[in-house]
Amino acid sequence: MDLFFNLAINGLATGMLIFLLASGLTLIFGLMDVLNFAHGGLFAWGAFSGVWVYDLTGSFTIGVLGAIVTGLLLGVLTEWLIIKPVYGNHVQQILITLGFMLVLSEMLKVVFGPNPIAAEPPAGLEGSFQLGDVILIKYRLFIILIGALVYAITFFILKKTRVGLIVRAGVMDKEMVQSLGINIRFVFMLVFMAGSALAALGGILLAPYSGVIYAEMGMEFAILAFIVVVIGGMGSFTGSLFAAILVGLAQAFMAYYVPSLSLAVNMLLMAAVLIFRPQGLFSLKGGA
Amino acid sequence: MMTTLLKLEGIETYIDQFHILHDVGFEVPKGEVTVLLGRNGAGKTTTLRTIMGLNPATQGSVTFNGKDITKLPPYKVAKEGIGYVPEDQGIFGDLTVGENMRVAMQKEDDSTHERMEWVLNLFPDLKTFWNKPGGQLSGGQKQMLAIARAYMNESELLLIDEPSKGLAPIVVEKVMESIQEMKEKTTIVLVEQNFLMASRIGDRFYILDDGQTVHQGQMNELEKDESLKKKYLGIA
Numbered sequence: 001m002d003l004f005f006n007l008a009i010n011g012l013a014t015g016m017l018i019f020l021l022a023s024g025l026t027l028i029f030g031l032m033d034v035l036n037f038a039h040g041g042l043f044a045w046g047a048f049s050g051v052w053v054y055d056l057t058g059s060f061t062i063g064v065l066g067a068i069v070t071g072l073l074l075g076v077l078t079e080w081l082i083i084k085p086v087y088g089n090h091v092q093q094i095l096i097t098l099g100f101m102l103v104l105s106e107m108l109k110v111v112f113g114p115n116p117i118a119a120e121p122p123a124g125l126e127g128s129f130q131l132g133d134v135i136l137i138k139y140r141l142f143i144i145l146i147g148a149l150v151y152a153i154t155f156f157i158l159k160k161t162r163v164g165l166i167v168r169a170g171v172m173d174k175e176m177v178q179s180l181g182i183n184i185r186f187v188f189m190l191v192f193m194a195g196s197a198l199a200a201l202g203g204i205l206l207a208p209y210s211g212v213i214y215a216e217m218g219m220e221f222a223i224l225a226f227i228v229v230v231i232g233g234m235g236s237f238t239g240s241l242f243a244a245i246l247v248g249l250a251q252a253f254m255a256y257y258v259p260s261l262s263l264a265v266n267m268l269l270m271a272a273v274l275i276f277r278p279q280g281l282f283s284l285k286g287g288a
Numbered sequence: 289m290m291t292t293l294l295k296l297e298g299i300e301t302y303i304d305q306f307h308i309l310h311d312v313g314f315e316v317p318k319g320e321v322t323v324l325l326g327r328n329g330a331g332k333t334t335t336l337r338t339i340m341g342l343n344p345a346t347q348g349s350v351t352f353n354g355k356d357i358t359k360l361p362p363y364k365v366a367k368e369g370i371g372y373v374p375e376d377q378g379i380f381g382d383l384t385v386g387e388n389m390r391v392a393m394q395k396e397d398d399s400t401h402e403r404m405e406w407v408l409n410l411f412p413d414l415k416t417f418w419n420k421p422g423g424q425l426s427g428g429q430k431q432m433l434a435i436a437r438a439y440m441n442e443s444e445l446l447l448i449d450e451p452s453k454g455l456a457p458i459v460v461e462k463v464m465e466s467i468q469e470m471k472e473k474t475t476i477v478l479v480e481q482n483f484l485m486a487s488r489i490g491d492r493f494y495i496l497d498d499g500q501t502v503h504q505g506q507m508n509e510l511e512k513d514e515s516l517k518k519k520y521l522g523i524a
């Protein structure tokens with residue numbers, strides 16, 4: 001029983017980290033049809049800049065804020081310099097964002113050095129709770145909590161604010177939104193910035209969880225995030241949460257029981273979705 | 289005295305490499321219903337999209353209220369006071385009727401509320417189904433929602449693309465009656481294949497053929513002109 005709980009918590013925590021990456025990705029795609037392969041780079045930059053601030057100040061909270069600010073700044077720059085010139089052209093988007101991903105990755109090594117960097121949970125989040133014979137690692141619960149919080153806040157914004165209304169409408173029909181007097185490019189820039197900040201938040205949260213950060217981690221998580229976006233339905237925010245948890249759990253349980261399949265299982269999940277429900281589990285496109 | 293609200297002159301529009309509009313020009317007098325007629329593929333939808341800035345013109349000019357709006361992006365065209373009801377209605381399927389309306393509301397002042405009240409009186413169905421997803425409305429209700437929504441956008445001019453398309457005759461009748469009432473409030477450019485309906489509510493017509501305006505006149509003149517109807521509209 002304790003094993004089951006541990007694997008489940010592990011999977012949930014991983015799922016939440018993937019969700020932080022995938023939720024931005026899915027809205028960026030849904031709203032403007034932009035395939036952003038540089039998203040993982042923002043995740044890695046969030047981790048490195050956050051850990052750097054964390055080490056410098058000794059405060060994990062300030063480290064997290066540092067990561068978020070990095071995400072916002074890099075987000076604005078990416079949207080402006082990299083994405084804007086290639087609206088409407090998927091091939092160019094893939095090429096330029098993949099290229100930019102590599103640049104972001106290499107720049108990390110230039111700025112922070114080529115070696116992996118260690119990170120530990122802050123004092124208050126170290127250790128674990130004991131519930132009967134189940135051991136709950138505090139930091140993992142913390143990640144799950146933050147993920148749930150981000151979901152709740154974003155859900156509220158999407159459902160209850162005017163910006164959220166415009167984003168939901170824009171995912172369905174962006175031409176119509178513009179024809180009703182709304183500058184969707186501006187709204188998209190906001191979404192891109194928010195998505196980048198969430199990716200960076202995911203990066204800094206991952207650091208103490210995995211204990212070590214390295215430049216390539218962005219790419220690894222970005223691949224998982226893309227799988228999640230496909231499974232959840234491109235443009236579906238809630239879909240990205242469920243798919244991320246699904247992928248996180250599948251990964252955790254497979255890694256324990258059938259380690260040789262732990263990477264393949266996500267690809268298989270995605271392939272199954274593409275075959276049986278190609279619009280994704282929670283598709284928003286195409287009406288009701 | 290007649291004032292011109294919208295004027296197109298020498299419009300040429302490309303979609304990708306295709307030259308779709310060759311020479312489109314017409315004037316829309318304030319307070320009237322101007323009907324665009326023409327066969328399938330004549331360029332009626334493209335003309336409306338060019339006015340909205342969705343397929344901007346490469347040559348010629350679009351003037352609205354005396355202002356050159358040829359090069360404005362769609363959201364600025366809409367803000368100038370032009371409401372668009374596209375051929376496919378453009379309803380946000382997962383949003384409720386109320387949310388569909390709210391997307392178009394830039395402000396929440398008294399005049400917006402007056403508009404809302406008036407338009408919901410005209411289309412009581414929208415009030416009934418206020419919390420229902422737009423995607424679940426009937427074809428006629430979707431059309432009404434699209435028209436009401438375009439009107440909420442502070443519009444002085446409505447561009448309505450084939451509102452009768454795919455609707456049962458009795459529903460067409462209802463939609464046309466409401467467009468007739470909209471006429472009290474706004475100027476209208478109507479694309480309509482249903483000649484009977486067009487002639488009932490239209491004041492003036494323009495015929496498009498192969499991306500060109502080839503004829504114009506008063507609607508009641510066209511009703512008598514059998515040869516013109518036959519040549520461009522395929523009506524015997």
Ligand SMILES: Nc1ncnc2c1ncn2[C@@H]1O[C@H](COP(=O)(O)OP(=O)(O)OP(=O)(O)O)[C@@H](O)[C@H]1O
Nearest residue numbers: 303304306308326327328329330331332333334335
């Ligand atoms: N996206 C596009 N790419 C290429 N050609 C297009 C595109 N959209 C429209 N066209 C062409 O432009 C011409 C005019 O089309 P448009 O939709 O404006 O005609 P229409 O008068 O509205 O026709 P209908 O009565 O069928 O709605 C047609 O020949 C059409 O094939």
Ligand SMILES: [Mg+2]
Nearest residue numbers: 332333334375
């Ligand atoms: Mg058309």
